Amino acid sequence: MKAYGAEFIGTFWLVLGGCGSAVLAAGFPGLGIGFVGVSLAFGLTVLTMAYAIGHISGCHLNPAVSVGLWVGGRFPAKQVIPYIVAQVIGGLAAGGVLYLIASGKAGFDVAGGFASNGFGEHSPGQYTMVAGFICEVVMTMMFLFIILGATDKRAPAGFAPLAIGLGLTLIHLISIPVTNTSVNPARSTTVALYVGDWAVSQLWMFWVAPIIGAVLGGLIYKFIGSDK
Numbered sequence: 001m002k003a004y005g006a007e008f009i010g011t012f013w014l015v016l017g018g019c020g021s022a023v024l025a026a027g028f029p030g031l032g033i034g035f036v037g038v039s040l041a042f043g044l045t046v047l048t049m050a051y052a053i054g055h056i057s058g059c060h061l062n063p064a065v066s067v068g069l070w071v072g073g074r075f076p077a078k079q080v081i082p083y084i085v086a087q088v089i090g091g092l093a094a095g096g097v098l099y100l101i102a103s104g105k106a107g108f109d110v111a112g113g114f115a116s117n118g119f120g121e122h123s124p125g126q127y128t129m130v131a132g133f134i135c136e137v138v139m140t141m142m143f144l145f146i147i148l149g150a151t152d153k154r155a156p157a158g159f160a161p162l163a164i165g166l167g168l169t170l171i172h173l174i175s176i177p178v179t180n181t182s183v184n185p186a187r188s189t190t191v192a193l194y195v196g197d198w199a200v201s202q203l204w205m206f207w208v209a210p211i212i213g214a215v216l217g218g219l220i221y222k223f224i225g226s227d228k
Contacts, residue, residue, distance in 0.1 A: 006057035007083055008090035010049040014061045015094035015190050018042035019115035022180075023102050039172035042181070047165025054161065062184040063087055063207075068144035068214030072222050074151070084186070091190030099194055116192050116199040117182040117206045125177035129205065132179040136209035137216070139171045140183040144217025152225060182206040183213070 021041035025033045033041070050059045058075070060066045063084040069075035102108050116122070119132035127135075149155060150163035168183075175181045182188045188206035192199035 003057035003079075004082055004086040006053040007060060007086040008093075010053050010057070010059055010061045011087040011090035011186055012094040013049055014042070014045040014184075015091040015187055016098055017045035018187065019095070019191055020098050020101070022115040023098060035176045036173065039169045039176065039181075042172050043165040043167075043169030046168050047161050050161030050164060057083075059161075061087060061186070062210075063186055064140050064184060064210035064214035065144065065147060067211055068140075068218040069147070071215050071218030072144070072148050073218075074148065087186040088189055091186045092193065095190040095194050098191075110195045111197075113180075113199075114191050114195050115180065116195050117180045117188045118199065118202050119179060119205065122198055122202060123178060124180055127178045133205055133209050135175050135178045136182055136206065137213040139175050139181070140210040140213025141217040141220070143167060143171055143183055144214045145221050148218065148221040149225060179206070183210050185210055 018038070018041050021033060022038045026035075026038050046059070046061065049061060053059050058069070060069065060083055066075060066080050066083045066087075070077055070080050099110070099114075102114075113122070119127060119129045123132060146167040147160075147164055150160040150167075171183055172181045175183075185207040188203060192203045192206075
């Protein structure tokens, strides 16, 4: 239960910090943090939580990561579903807090996106569904490869959170224009449910593509990184 609680808190922080930066600070007139700031915010949420709860739950914060670690032989199958449940609930709680904060501004409307992921007309750069799907698969695949490599017992000790946090930052720098960057079904779900409409109808892709990418990343590292 302590591990599930850690995943709840960690995912809460990821959604509040990452999506919060996008909703509250990215477009602030003249001073907005933009794509670079949002990318850094997501990376920092993972970096800080990796140090805070990595020793408690492994700091997955992401259903795709839990699946990928299982495929890579680093996580027991029986804990995958409970971890995912804790992650989604933690993200939903963060989405509620973010909504309460954001709605304190006159003219706020979730129809503006509320940091939701999307493709086609709901992609920041108007990228197609196919482009978005490929992007999410490849970015999640590389994220899992980084995680598995950085946490390998042969890797330098103590530096995994830096590699993983900076890896997620880079992923956002590449893919925010394409899908607003998911690589995390919990992150996508927990804001899409507050928006409803198109965000929910497109949500399927932000579960399917990241999980496919995670499975690929887990399998590739299992093959390349094996010391046998």
